[in-house]
Amino acid sequence: MKPSIPKGTRDFSPTEIANRNYIFNTIKAAFETFGFQPIETPSFENSSTLMGKYGEEGDRLIFKILNSGDYLSKVDEKLLSGKDSTKLTPQISEKALRYDLTVPFARYVVQHQNEITFPFKRYQIQPVWRADRPQKGRFREFYQCDADVVGSKSLWQEVEFIQLYDSVFNTLGLAGTTIKINNRKILSGIAEVIGAKDKLIDFTVALDKLDKIGKDGVVKEMISKGITENAIEKVSPLFDFSGSNTAKISSLEAMLQTSEEGMKGVEELRFVCNSIEELGLQSATLEVDVTLARGLNYYTGAIFEVAAPKEVKMGSIGGGGRYDDLTGIFGLPDVSGVGISFGLDRIYLVLEELGLFKAVELPKPKVIFLNFDATTDLLKMKAISELRKNNIKSEFYPDLGESNKQQKRQWKYVTNRALEFVVSEVDNDVFTLKNMNSGEQTTCSLSELIEKLK
Template identity: 50%
Template sequence: MAKPGLPQGTRDFGPEVVRKRQYIFNTIRSVFELYGFQPLETPAMENLDTLMGKYGEEGDKLIFKILNNGLDNPDKHQQARADFEKVLEGKNVKGLTERALKYDLTIPFARYVAMNHGQLTFPFKRYQIQPVWRADRPQKGRYREFYQCDADIVGSNALLNEVELANIYNDVFTQLGVTGFELRINSRKLLAALAAFCGGAEKMIDITVAIDKLDKIGLDKVKEELAQRGLNNEQIDTIEKYLAITGSNEDKLEQISALLGHLEIGRKGIEELETVNRQSAIDNLVIDFTLARGLNYYTGIIFEAKAPATVKIGSIGGGGRYDDLTGLFGVPNIPGVGISFGVDRIYDVMEELKLFPEGVYTGTQVLFFNLGAEESKTAFATMQNLRKQGVRCELYHEAAKMNKQFNYAEKKNIGFVVIIGSQEIQSNTGVVKNLKTGAQETLPLADLTNKLFI
């Protein structure tokens, strides 16, 4: 018999972990709702042609493709086997796989808008909290199955949207207690201007893919990669000057104006950054010209939320403007902008920094002891009254020794126990014990209310 196990890069979540994750989800969801976003869900899998070609050469490699049905069909078995052998040889076999697990929530959202744009009210503001899958190498903070929490606005060019998304990041992380995070922003228009300055728009993808690796491989390796991608020494020197810009946000804007402000698309990118920097008024907003985000569909402001430096996790969110994403699906001219929260990484940050409030761990608030048939009958009726008041409670499943029931309450981190024995039935009372303080008192059953167990 095979030993039970999990696919690499996936995890089970026990009750305590689920409660902590729900705390993060609920915090993010409540902020999304405050800003007027509506919920949406899309399927776990999409048609392969919906996803391929949308994430850049690096991203496309990480899409989990789903094998078509047929291996359990005797008529198709032999052909499916033969096709799969061809795939192992590096050949592309049409019809072997036509679907894939979704890589992110943005492209499926664009597909949804393209299919339903006639019925939507624009600007359309949606949020989505669902799992996505990437065939990545698992490591700390990086998994093959993980949740994303996205907020997107489509049908509006206003920079007000970018300002609000920046404030959503700030509000969420402030409510979660994640102080020390940085919200980094750049404009893809500046990267387009840099590409134009270094030989033409066709250099854009080569430059952004290389720059996006700066944190991982360092400047020298980035320069090597740029050379391998066909850029000459003069062009690489210009990119190095671009990457070397430092100082306050205002200093950086002044320096980038000197380098790229003579190009129209460069001026537009600078104006965007100036507006978001000025209007968002967030202390930890950092203009970062090294930020590239290697996704081809971004066209304007891009975001990356960085975890506090002490936890060494890196990005905990990102996004940007994608002014013609639905054009990929035959519905052009619907501008959009969106952000995503990396919940799994946020969880790791909060766990390491011990930021979860104590109440998050609490499931059952009150355990009613089971001391026999008549006693449990009274206990059950009392428990049901408390449940109607919103008190989370349970009755021990069988009559057992008091020590066993106390141990059960302690292991489940239950704060209170209520003991109703034969004497208590006669007097219509119950013994209430606070397991955290040790305090104990006998109270009329009618006085057991939600206020008592807070």
């Protein structure tokens, strides 16, 4: 049977790894420039840590891990015969692969609260897993690159995150990215003034799909969730909201006069947008998008989403927001947090489509010692050890090339890997060195060889 990998996962070639590392290194450098520190958390968590934190849709996409051993032996017969997966799953699975990096981070903060200096600025670059339907730009295993601040309610954090997005995408050459911003308090206020406060989650989840399913699709979903046609009529101006950020904020202010929470959201949005207007961005655009909801339960303030340049058809390449009460679910109330995430895999596809990857040089040795004479192998290996002690990347071709055909194979290896220097012969501690770029060939001692290669 032909080997394969699970749908939604990928193998990566050396060139792809080099390109991915270019993105990783760009993001990591920006994180550290902005004062963030790295942490890591396990690839899997206790199910109780993850379940119930992402809403009903998110819970369905969490990969569950079967308990080790005979996981069915202790399950009640009635549960087995009932075939109710929601009741059966907790009995046979106590752990799950992480769905994102934010909830594990909240758990980390609570667990290590006595060791942390607040406000705590952390970044985390690790893979996550989602049992989603694979499609372009959407995988079941992918990396997230997150930065979060906990322990500060200052809106300057939101301002800095917008600058951080702008800095990374500017460095990557991704001009024309749009950083969309909204505020969960505004969405709560809208739900309140249209009389659908008890349907806030249904309202925001449906509204968040406007780009994908259009106005008619959103209306149909809202009605199916019990939101009245009268309420939908009141909110219909949001479906065609336009104008400058200032104009949009003014319209929202007029709409939300009767909602204290909604007005608070308008104030926060105005502060962030005005600050960015004063500070300026390098290449990205900040855009108020009142349909932006991001269907996660835990956002309480600003919501971010980054759209790729318009010439590329791609979903969001970043997103995040403020979650004032996230650590409260783990028993540590009143710790405010705000964070953003970079979608590495989608950013990769965008850079690839736009031809923005710089020519990457794959890891390779500075010099290779060819193997035409087995009697000199030990001399070559001793020389290679000395070169490596001098931080000169060196390689020994392991298979002996006695025949003409075998020797040609070694030279072809040199050509295919575009290696710069070749030691083809060693005779009484005299090394024959060839520069493959210039074609120049010289003989030298080991000390001279080290100097030349340095």
